Amino acid sequence: MAQDLYRRPAPGQHPPHRVDAYKSTPGRSPRKPAVALPQTLSEITGPRLLGERLVVHGRVLDEDGKPVPKALVEIWQCNAAGRYHHPGDQHDAPLDPNFYGGGRARADDEGAYQFVTIKPGAYPWKNHHNAWRPAHIHFSLFGPAFATRLITQMYFPNDPLLAFDPIYNSVPEGARSRLQASFDLEATRPEWALAYRFDIVLRGRNAIPMEDEHG
C-alpha cells in the first residue's frame, strides 16, 4: 500500500470526542472508532482560492518615516474574476465560494504588515459608458488618533485601466503614484506567490507640542 501523503496525528494531541466535564459532548460524540482510511485523491485534494496568489505587505509609517507600531490594517477586495462577495455586487462574474475577500491584521512594532491574498480582477461599475475599475485592494487604517484615520485603495503598477479611472485620478497628479504598490521580487515566494509592497504614510506629528496642556 502506498504511503499516506499527510502524517496522521500521533495519539495524545487532539482532545477526545467525549469529555464529560464538557456536558455537550456525551450526546455529540461518536462511540465507535473511526475507520482507518488510506488516503486517496478524495483526501489529498481540497478547495483552493482561484487566481494569482499574492503576498501584499508593507509598512505603516508617519510623514517623518517613523513606523506606526501596532496599526490596525483592514482590507477588502473582489475575487480574481472581479466579483465582490457582497449582495450589492451584481456583476456577471463568478463568485468564488472559497474567497470572502476581507482581511484584518495588526502591524508589528516596526509598522510592518502582511497579507496573503489573490490578485483582484477588474470590474465594471457603470460610472460612465464602459467604465472599469483598475484592480485594487481597499485599505482601512487607524493610526494613533481620530485625526489619522485613513481609508484608501491600493493599485497595481502598469495597469492600463489606471489612466481611465476617475477615482484613481481624483488624486492630484503628483500624489497619485503613491497609491500604486511596487512589485517586490525579494518578497515573492518561489513556486508559490508573487509579491507587492505597499507602504502607507499617515499624518505625522508637529514637532511642537500644543501650546498649553490642561488638567
Place this chain on the structure above:
Amino acid sequence: MADGLTPSQTIGPFYWGTLVSSYRADLAPLGVAGERIELALTLRDAEGAIISDGLLEIWQANSHGRYNHPEDRRNLPLDAGFEGFGRASTDATGTARFATVRPGPVPWPHGGMQGGGLQAPHINVSVFARGVLNRLATRLYFDGDPALAGDPVLKLVDPARRGTLLAKRDAEGVWCLPIHIGGAHETVFFDG
C-alpha cells in the same frame, strides 16, 4: 512611494462584512458609568436622498470626560470595557444607530494664558460612503445642553449652521442627528 502622505480614496459600496456587519453598535457594556443614550445618525446626500451604503464611526470620551488614549493624561477614571469607539453602517433608511453613554466635557487646550476651559460634551463622527473621496469629520452635540453656549468649537462655526451639529431627542428619547453631505442643510464638517 512612501514619500508624502498616502492619499485618501472612497470606501466604495462593498466594505460590508469586513469593516462592519451591523447597523447598530453598542459601545457600553453593562456596568459602564454614565447616562445611557441611543443615537440615530441619518445620512443624506445633497438632494436630501437617503444614503444607505454609508459607514459611520464615532469616537468619544467616557462619562467623566476621559478619552481612553495615552494622549489623555488627566487624572480622571477610565471605565473598564469602554473604549469609546463604535462603527455602524447606514441601513435602508440611511440610519446608523449607536448605544453608548453620554460623554463628559473635555478640555480646550488652545488660547494661551487666557485660554483653557472646557468643550461641551460631544461625540466625534467620521463619515465614509461611496462617492465620498475623503473622510468627513463632524461632531454631535446635545441640544439643550447649557454648556453649548460657551463651547469654543461651536464659536468657530457660523451661528446659522450650528444647528447642523445638534442632536435632538425624539419621542422615544433617541438622540437623532441628520447628517447632510451637501444641500441647503449641509452639515458642518471639520478638518481637525
